[in-house]
Amino acid sequence: MSSIIPKPVLYLTIGCFLLFSTVLAIIFYVIDEKKIARNKVTFESTSYGKLDIDPFNKAADKVEYERVMTDYLSLTTMANGIFPVDTTLAGREKAMADVKGIAIYYWSRNLKILNELIKIDLPKQLVARVQLFKEYCQLNKQCCELIYKGLDEHSTAYDEMIKAYFTRIDEKVKVINGD
Missing domain, CATH: 1.20.1050 (Glutathione S-transferase Yfyf (Class Pi); Chain A, domain 2)
Incomplete structure (x- = not known):
């Protein structure tokens, strides 16, 4: 059985869906990382190393x-x-x-x-x-x-x-x- 949607349109739709999903995943990941970063502050000193602290x-x-x-x-x-x-x-x-x-x-x-x-x-x-x-x-x-x-x-x-x-x-x- 053949689909009424032409193959190029089908491939384009799947590609757009995957691209859109990837972009959303990246956006949510970045937002989540920013929330985590807001809750911790990292001090870094060349003399005394790194330290994660509460704000x-x-x-x-x-x-x-x-x-x-x-x-x-x-x-x-x-x-x-x-x-x-x-x-x-x-x-x-x-x-x-x-x-x-x-x-x-x-x-x-x-x-x-x-x-x-x-x-x-x-x-x-x-x-x-x-x-x-x-x-x-x-x-x-x-x-x-x-x-x-x-x-x-x-x-x-x-x-x-x-x-x-x-x-x-x-x-x-x-x-x-x-x-």
Whole structure:
């Protein structure tokens, strides 16, 4: 039995139906992905990896968080810029000035700016992460204070404790990065 609809029209109708169905499927998929994306925010940092978080309750809180974290990363870079420390007798005075005036100062400043985040309503995932950053800053500050003490006394007696601090700092970075 032969159909009264010519074959080219039949093929065109089936093709249009398939094309229309595919376009609709893509549209619904994209809309669904946007709904999912609206419920989660992904922060990505070259220093601290990716983190999926719940959305901020207020846009101003997100802006403040981003401002503080930008300052935090800048200060961290400057504090770490003193390394390697010149422990020779000739470089000792400059090294002491760098450790105290740059490293210890910037780690202390980092702790203060991270404490500013207490004032805003952070998503729960970020509260824990900010606490890790505070612990990281505290470890670095204590390590730099010990380095300063060793330089001031021109002693190697603190070398093992300093190495232990560096190990703890590396472990904290791994926790922050999710390694």
